[in-house]
Amino acid sequence: MNEQLHNFFLSQEEPNKACLLALRSIILKQDQHITETQKYGMPCFCYKKKMFCYLWTDKKTSQPYILFVEGKHLDHPELxxxxxxxxxxxxxxxxxxxxxxxxxxxxxxxxxLYHTGILKIKE
Known part of the structure; x- marks a missing residue:
């Protein structure tokens, strides 16, 4: 984890800090091709260098969430x-x-979406 990302997580108050770190761990373990960086001040996770999802907190409720970049392709009642x-x-x-x-x-x-080719990845 780079220093900026490290500082992002450290700057969060509990219980959000622990929640965001747990979400980070869950995301990273899903696939060996998932990497992390920081974009727009948020932890960003990429699949083969293509933006995949972000971690952030709601401005009003301060609750964490996972933002799925290609969410329009996803159909789930919790999204x-x-x-x-x-x-x-x-x-x-x-x-x-x-x-x-x-x-x-x-x-x-x-x-x-990436594995099946619905979304193309330039390699």
Missing amino acids: ESGDRARMKILRVDPNKDLPLRTIESILKMALD
Whole structure:
């Protein structure tokens, strides 16, 4: 983890810090081709150098969420698009156990967009 990302996580207050670090770990372990960087001040996860998802916190509720860049291709009842045309988010309550099955299921759906060729990756 680079210093900027490290500082991002360290600057979060609990319980968000632990929640965001746990989400980071869950995302990174899904596929060996997932890497992390920082874009727009947020932790960004890429699949084979293509932006895949972000971690962020809601400005109003301060609750963490995972933002899926190609969310418009994902159909899951827990995902919200709000006023976004392309992206969808999965809200996470940092005061409860993480819904691991839901998170992993949506991450798999998102990765399958690349694995199946629905979304092309330039290599």
